[in-house]
Structure formats: structure tokens, C-alpha cells
Amino acid sequence: MKKILILGSSGSIGVNTLNVVRKFPDKFKVSGLTVASNINLLEQQVKEFNPEFVVVTDKSKARELKSKIDNLCEVLSGCDELVKVSKQRDYDILLGAIVGFAGLSPTLEAIKRGKRIALANKETLVVAGEIVTKLVLENNAEILPVDSEHSAIYQCLVGENLNEVEKLILTASGGPFLNKEKSFFENATVDEALNHPNWKMGNKISIDSATMMNKGLEVIEAHWLFGLPVEKINVVIHPQSIVHSMVQFVDGSIKAQLGLPDMKLPIQYALTFPERLQNDFKRTDLPMINTLNFFEPDFDRFECLKLAFDAIKIGGTAPCILNAANEVAVDKFINRKIKFSEISELISKALDKIENHSDPDIETIFECDKITRELVSSLK
Ligand code: NDP
Numbered sequence: 302m303k304k305i306l307i308l309g310s311s312g313s314i315g316v317n318t319l320n321v322v323r324k325f326p327d328k329f330k331v332s333g334l335t336v337a338s339n340i341n342l343l344e345q346q347v348k349e350f351n352p353e354f355v356v357v358t359d360k361s362k363a364r365e366l367k368s369k370i371d372n373l374c375e376v377l378s379g380c381d382e383l384v385k386v387s388k389q390r391d392y393d394i395l396l397g398a399i400v401g402f403a404g405l406s407p408t409l410e411a412i413k414r415g416k417r418i419a420l421a422n423k424e425t426l427v428v429a430g431e432i433v434t435k436l437v438l439e440n441n442a443e444i445l446p447v448d449s450e451h452s453a454i455y456q457c458l459v460g461e462n463l464n465e466v467e468k469l470i471l472t473a474s475g476g477p478f479l480n481k482e483k484s485f486f487e488n489a490t491v492d493e494a495l496n497h498p499n500w501k502m503g504n505k506i507s508i509d510s511a512t513m514m515n516k517g518l519e520v521i522e523a524h525w526l527f528g529l530p531v532e533k534i535n536v537v538i539h540p541q542s543i544v545h546s547m548v549q550f551v552d553g554s555i556k557a558q559l560g561l562p563d564m565k566l567p568i569q570y571a572l573t574f575p576e577r578l579q580n581d582f583k584r585t586d587l588p589m590i591n592t593l594n595f596f597e598p599d600f601d602r603f604e605c606l607k608l609a610f611d612a613i614k615i616g617g618t619a620p621c622i623l624n625a626a627n628e629v630a631v632d633k634f635i636n637r638k639i640k641f642s643e644i645s646e647l648i649s650k651a652l653d654k655i656e657n658h659s660d661p662d663i664e665t666i667f668e669c670d671k672i673t674r675e676l677v678s679s680l681k
């Protein structure tokens with residue numbers, strides 16, 4: 302029986318994780334759940350999964366929940382408690398499904414304890430990939446990717462030698478604006494941008510898919526997870542989202558992992574690796590799907606993808622600047638303060654204006670995140 306601490310249990314990945322846990326009551330036990338403020342869903346989750354504790358980072362929401370379910374489990378509140386439970390409580394696997402930079406601190410604590418981290422929160426690797434991968438090695442921790450592309454690559458690499466990899470091929474659906482002209486981006490609405498053709502996800506990653514920043518963040522994530530130079534990481538557009546990613550080896554052979562666009566499978570794999578457990582999830586019917594297409598990405602229309610490649614090539618704090626600027630810009634777009642086309646403009650400005658630090662320590666990363674947010678918040 303593995304005990305799981307789920308950070309971000311009310312989100313798209315959190316809910317899907319509980320959908321997996323529900324199927325295997327003799328394999329998994331939920332030790333703790335955390336949310337920012339969605340206490341209505343958390344209350345239902347507590348009643349069903351009976352965790353020992355929950356954390357609600359919004360303190361007034363935590364008080365509200367406490368008054369309702371005090372007798373069922375311990376209710377903790379605030380961001381400090383999020384880090385504390387990761388550092389001190391009893392669990393085997395941390396499922397990191399908080400969105401954004403906020404996922405970094407609790408993940409670092411789990412790594413320091415040598416835990417398995419089933420990592421959905423790609424921003425952790427984007428902003429602090431070098432520090433994180435070094436800590437993983439030092440503490441004998443494990444990162445199992447939940448992101449479907451990285452899960453696919455992980456699965457393709459089982460039994461293989463990393464030195465024999467020629468390149469990683471990350472597939473990208475292209476998002477809702479794949480076939481739109483650049484001029485369309487000027488007036489693209491929030492609802493249009495949130496309307497992803499294949500995946501149902503949280504708001505931030507849905508906007509990142511529309512700008513293709515999501516794929517850029519995934520290139521950086523893959524660079525750190527698999528220890529390969531960015532020159533060996535390619536992106537191809539694959540609108541059907543059936544081939545989740547591929548690895549090409551030095552003899553020219555390509556291995557791919559296929560499946561329906563459903564996060565339950567990569568989540569289950571990250572929880573059970575190296576085992577594969579029988580499940581009753583819907584199977585991929587290839588004759589029904591019939592056609593799989595692949596295209597080159599357009600770096601001119603999807604500037605965020607190019608900015609991400611540039612940032613990882615520059616290295617140092619550039620990916621942290623990229624990430625923080627993106628988080629603030631996406632938030633501004635969702636709140637109708639800027640146009641869709643201004644997201645990439647703000648990120649580009651931040652990368653130009655903020656000084657890059659090579660080989661940053663963790664304090665420098667936190668400082669860089671803070672000053673980038675301040676700058677981008679103040680920009681139009
Ligand atoms: P959601 O927005 O659906 O969920 C985010 C979760 O984190 C919620 O539980 C939310 O609580 C909580 N949360 C948000 N902000 C904070 C904060 N500042 N501090 C603490 N908790 C917070 O996101 P997703 O599930 O879509 O994505 C989660 C992560 O997984 C992201 O990093 C994303 O890139 C990655 N990912 C997601 C995929 C998907 O299919 N959704 C696929 C691959 C990767 P509340 O509900 O109370 O606000």
C-alpha cells in the first residue's frame with residue numbers, strides 16, 4: 302500500500318489522480334490533499350478518500366472548511382503548511398499538481414527526503430531544473446513525469462541507453478489556434494484560447510497551449526528530465542494527440558508511445574512504475590482514429606515557443622524569467638487586461654530587461670521570480 306500526498310487535488314490533474322486512486326483501493330491510500338481555495342470539492346474528496354490532513358492555502362477558506370469537517374481530518378492553512386506537510390508528514394509518493402512557481406518549494410522538500418515525485422508541475426523543472434536534478438541525485442529521489450509527452454519518452458527509454466538517443470521528438474497538438482493567421486491573435490478571446498481541441502485542462506496550461514508556450518516549457522522540462530542538450534529535442538505538430546512523443550535512436554529507429562488524450566494513464570504509470578497495472582480505461586482504437594498527421598511547428602506565429610528555446614539556450618535564470626513573465630502575462634490575459642498577442646511581447650520584454658544570472662542558487666531563483674513578476678505586473 303503506497304501513501305500519496307496530492308498537491309493541487311482540486312485541479313484537473315488532482316481530480317484525475319483521484320480517479321486513478323479510486324480504481325486501486327488496495328494499492329493506494331491518500332495521506333493528504335491540498336487546494337488553494339476550492340473547499341467545496343475538497344470537502345467531497347475528504348469524505349470519499351479519508352485523508353489524515355488537508356491544506357487550504359487561502360486562510361479564510363481553511364477556517365470555513367474547518368467549521369464543516371473538523372471531526373473528519375486535520376485542516377491546515379497557508380502556504381507555509383504546504384511546504385511543512387511535504388517536509389514532515391508520512392507519505393511515499395508526492396503527486397505535484399499545483400500550477401506554476403508555487404509548486405517548487407513543496408517539491409524541493411519531497412526531493413530532499415528521497416521520495417518518489419510524480420511530477421505534473423512542469424514549472425518546477427523549468428525554473429530550477431539544474432538544482433532540482435542535482436538534488437534528486439544527491440538524495441536518491443525519483444521524478445516520474447506525469448506530463449504525457451515526458452511519460453511517453455520515459456516509457457520509450459525503458460531498457461535503452463541514453464547515449465544511443467539521437468533525438469527526442471515532442472509532439473504538440475498545436476492548440477486551438479493551430480491554423481489561425483498571426484493577425485487573428487490580436488483579437489483572440491479568452492474563451493477561444495481556453496477551448497482546447499483535445500484536452501480538458503486547467504486555465505493556465507490551456508492558455509499556454511494556445512500560445513504554444515506549453516510546448517516550450519516542455520522542451521525545457523525534457524532537457525532536465527532526460528539530461529539531453531536542447532539541440533537534441535525537436536517539436537512536431539501532431540493534431541490528433543495520439544502519439545504522445547517519440548525517441549529516435551542513433552540507428553534511425555524511432556520508438557513512440559500511443560494512447561488516447563487522457564491523463565489517467567500517465568498518472569497511473571508515474572504511481573506504479575516499474576509495474577503496469579491492469580485497468581478498465583478506454584482503449585485506443587486505431588482504425589477508428591484512421592489518420593495521424595505530423596507537421597513542422599511555425600516559430601513565427603508561435604513566438605512563445607521560440608522564446609522558450611532561446612531561454613534554455615541562454616540558460617542561467619533566463620527560463621525562470623520566461624516562466625514568471627508568462628505566469629503574469631497569462632493571468633493578465635485571462636483577466637482581460639492585455640490582448641492574446643501581448644503575452645509573448647511581455648515575456649520578450651522581461652527577457653530583455655532583466656539581468657541574467659548564470660549558475661543560480663535557489664535564493665537567486667526566488668529573487669528572479671519576484672523581480673520578474675514585479676516588472677511584468679507594472680508593464681502594460
Ligand atoms: P488546475 O488549475 O486545474 O489546478 C491547479 C491546482 O493547484 C488546484 O488544486 C488549485 O487549487 C491549486 N493551486 C493553484 N494555485 C495554487 C497556489 N498558488 N498554491 C497552492 N495551490 C495552488 O491545473 P492543472 O491540473 O491543469 O495543472 C496542474 C499542473 O500540471 C500544471 O503545472 C500543469 O502545467 C501540469 N499539467 C497539467 C496537465 C493537464 O492535463 N491538466 C497535463 C500536463 C501537465 P484551487 O482549485 O483551490 O484553485
Ligand code: MG
Pocket residue numbers: 448449450519
Ligand atoms: Mg504535456
